[in-house]
Amino acid sequence: MSDNNPCVAHRGFSGKAPENTLAAIRMALELPYVTWLEIDVQLSRDGVPVVIHDYSLDRTTNGHGRVKEMDYANLRRLDAGSWKSKSYRGEKIPSLEEVLELAAGRAKLNIELKNVGRPYPDLERRVTELIASKGMREEVVLTSFDAPTLRRLRDSAPDFRTGLIFDARWSSPVRPMQQLGCSFLSIKGARLNTALARFLTQRGAEVMAWTVDKPESMRRLADIHSDIMICTNRPDLWGETFWRQ
Template sequence: MKKIITGALTTMLAFSLIVQPSGNAFAKNYNDTLTIAHRGASGYAPENTMAAFEKAVDMKSDVFELDVQLSQDGELVVIHDTSVDRTTNGSGKVKDHTLAELRDLDAGSWFGEAFTGERIPTLGEVLDEYRGKSGILIEIKSPSLYPEIEQKVADELKERNMHKPNNNKIIVQSFDHDSVQTFHNILPSVPVGVLVYNPADLTDQSLEDFSRYAEYVNPSKGLVDKDLVKSIHDYDMDIHPWTARDHESVEALEEAGVDGIITDYPDYVE
């Protein structure tokens, strides 16, 4: 995030308990680690469903992450894979199904019988239900398949007055860095993050480029060490690695000094 440090050290320390960084979408103490529930609390409920988001909130997550794509009829739907095969009782590509067809699918029974009947939600439904209750990290999935998806996400946020970071807790991210820049140009008031899995995207030059528009660099956890965290902080950005699925990974990331941890198990983050 864009951290503004002014005045003498004593002044900074005196204000640190009450002043938040100006670009921060989440109020937290500097030494806290944000808990970010990956696709909701997906270790405990079927990913990207209302059940998973509700579980994340119940478990006191600071933020939950979700994935958005477009239905055949242009509606923003919350699902990770570009096909429905793995997480529903249907088959085929998300983009080849209308919203009504997607809503007819069972998105819960694959995870457990108790979740039979869970549906694929729309982004609007999630925003309406959890605005003010949780931070929401929106990942734009495979934007090359969905022309103008960035504008549609922006429109959903503006419709609900959720594009003002002082009022709501929203971040938008993607592995497609061109898509991140496109969204930033449409709605510069909403913080954005770049997802990274390639070490080549973590050079000083890459970080400098990211810092021109992004507040977050969110790499695969295997790429993270204290030096990387320092480098990202030096460019005035925060780091939320993904995806921690065991206590050892969480502890290592906390030790490295990351700002948030994206995890299937929110209760693993202290």
């Protein structure tokens, strides 16, 4: 068994199953070394938190237009699997509630709130209330690229752990993390270096590197620090690289 570099399944086992679907979540949870899932959450027009990455429906479903323009009942009629493979025809866009219930007690969740530009003024409240109702505050971290989203979470739900998703090429995430009250950093794997990883981990922060699908890149991150979480579309390759039973 590996005690190092936790494995995070990016949008579930998205290398093989359609991303952000229950099929991808279930496939990831079947692997004994997957301890985290990373998913993306938006709101339907009638305010239901749903798990989908793009603001548009076009890439990963047979629907068209924007997620926020369609009621939950209509989103559920869409096919979110056939784009990946005919064997996944009929796979649905999951609700966040379904994913929470599936993952409870089995894996922690890194939930990215897709709220840049605030297309969903009620997103933070809807998500935090749902998580709290399931008693799962301790099993999730809420992350975002969007500083205003993280500020609203800090002010309205201070008992939730939050994380900054950081992709700026020439600056450091340390100051914005401190200003936003974040204890979690999600950063592109190629941009993570030893000094930053050590600085943050020594101060109790968690660091997740994304999206890492090559064994040599996984090993490079493991050599930097054993606590770096490795977020991958291919958790099976993480297993081949690190898992010892």
